[in-house]
Amino acid sequence: MDVVLEADRLGKRYGNNWALRDCSLRLPAGRIAALVGPNGAGKSTLLHLAVGLLRPDAGTVRVFGESPYDNRGSLADIGFVAQDTPLYRDFTAAELVTAGAKLNQRWDGDLARNRLAQLGIPPDRPVGKLSGGQRAQVALALALAKRPRLLLLDEPVASLDPLARREFLQSLMGSVADAGTTVLLSSHLLADLERVCDYLIVLNAARVQLLGAADDIVADHRRLVGPRHDGGPIGGVAAVVRASHTDRQSTLLVRTDGPITDPSWTVREVALEDLILAYLADVDSTTSHSAWGVPA
Numbered sequence: 001m002d003v004v005l006e007a008d009r010l011g012k013r014y015g016n017n018w019a020l021r022d023c024s025l026r027l028p029a030g031r032i033a034a035l036v037g038p039n040g041a042g043k044s045t046l047l048h049l050a051v052g053l054l055r056p057d058a059g060t061v062r063v064f065g066e067s068p069y070d071n072r073g074s075l076a077d078i079g080f081v082a083q084d085t086p087l088y089r090d091f092t093a094a095e096l097v098t099a100g101a102k103l104n105q106r107w108d109g110d111l112a113r114n115r116l117a118q119l120g121i122p123p124d125r126p127v128g129k130l131s132g133g134q135r136a137q138v139a140l141a142l143a144l145a146k147r148p149r150l151l152l153l154d155e156p157v158a159s160l161d162p163l164a165r166r167e168f169l170q171s172l173m174g175s176v177a178d179a180g181t182t183v184l185l186s187s188h189l190l191a192d193l194e195r196v197c198d199y200l201i202v203l204n205a206a207r208v209q210l211l212g213a214a215d216d217i218v219a220d221h222r223r224l225v226g227p228r229h230d231g232g233p234i235g236g237v238a239a240v241v242r243a244s245h246t247d248r249q250s251t252l253l254v255r256t257d258g259p260i261t262d263p264s265w266t267v268r269e270v271a272l273e274d275l276i277l278a279y280l281a282d283v284d285s286t287t288s289h290s291a292w293g294v295p296a
């Protein structure tokens with residue numbers, strides 16, 4: 001398995017607070033991976049570490065086998081669109097495409113121009129005067145023109161309307177599928193991600209909560225409904241992710257390590273979105289509340 005991005009106990013700290021902690025993961029080549037987590041979970045931090053904009057305070061991150069902070073050469077293979085799609089606002093889209101040719105070793109200006117023409121984005125208007133969604137499309141076109149082997153996108157669809165979002169993701173998938181590009185994209189829009197991503201990284205409170213191929217993750221989890229559970233072991237259950245109880249009944253979302261054969265449980269599959277939400281809800285929120293002097 002070719003690994004494009006590899007983190008080993010990676011950490012980044014601001015003052016006493018860890019923005020990302022003990023993050024270990026391997027992103028296989030050719031995957032379209034979703035990076036999911038609530039506000040402040042550490043998603044942008046991980047992406048910035050992966051593109052060498054931040055230096056790790058603990059552990060390591062390697063992209064194509066190199067540390068991106070220490071080895072700027074690997075950046076030629078990485079395309080990055082930051083959260084606020086920073087662009088030179090006084091430049092037109094056409095000027096940015098031309099500038100890209102001067103700034104990059106590998107540059108497919110025609111790809112960017114064709115893409116922007118198809119989307120009806122005016123080439124001669126300063127990008128500061130485009131809509132937020134149009135600017136996001138310009139930023140993506142520029143990133144794709146680099147013909148990157150790894151494309152990192154920080155909330156690329158946040159500023160797009162639902163139709164534009166769907167078109168953006170479809171066209172992104174079309175563009176990267178042909179080139180075999182590996183993509184890591186952060187978003188809060190779980191339903192969108194479920195449609196386009198085949199790999200999942202869930203971050204919460206600076207730590208990785210769930211990681212792996214989306215199909216495997218779905219295959220490894222089940223919802224069990226049965227008589228009130230006393231907390232004892234259940235055959236085939238490796239861990240209980242979430243539990244809710246009434247007086248007589250328990251509903252458990254579990255990670256399995258084998259078939260669940262106990263007939264007292266009704267066993268159902270769980271949709272990926274529900275699974276992600278369960279893992280996001282599983283973290284204690286004491287820290288964030290107490291920082292405001294508010295009891296959790």
Ligand SMILES: Nc1ncnc2c1ncn2[C@@H]1O[C@H](COP(=O)(O)OP(=O)(O)OP(=O)(O)O)[C@@H](O)[C@H]1O
Nearest residue numbers: 014018019020037038039040041042043044045046
């Ligand atoms: N420059 C900085 N100085 C201090 N703290 C920072 C800095 N950048 C990020 N943080 C903190 O690090 C944590 C992780 O932030 P990060 O931006 O990586 O989260 P995120 O998951 O991308 O959030 P969002 O979904 O809101 O974009 C947060 O608690 C944030 O306040």
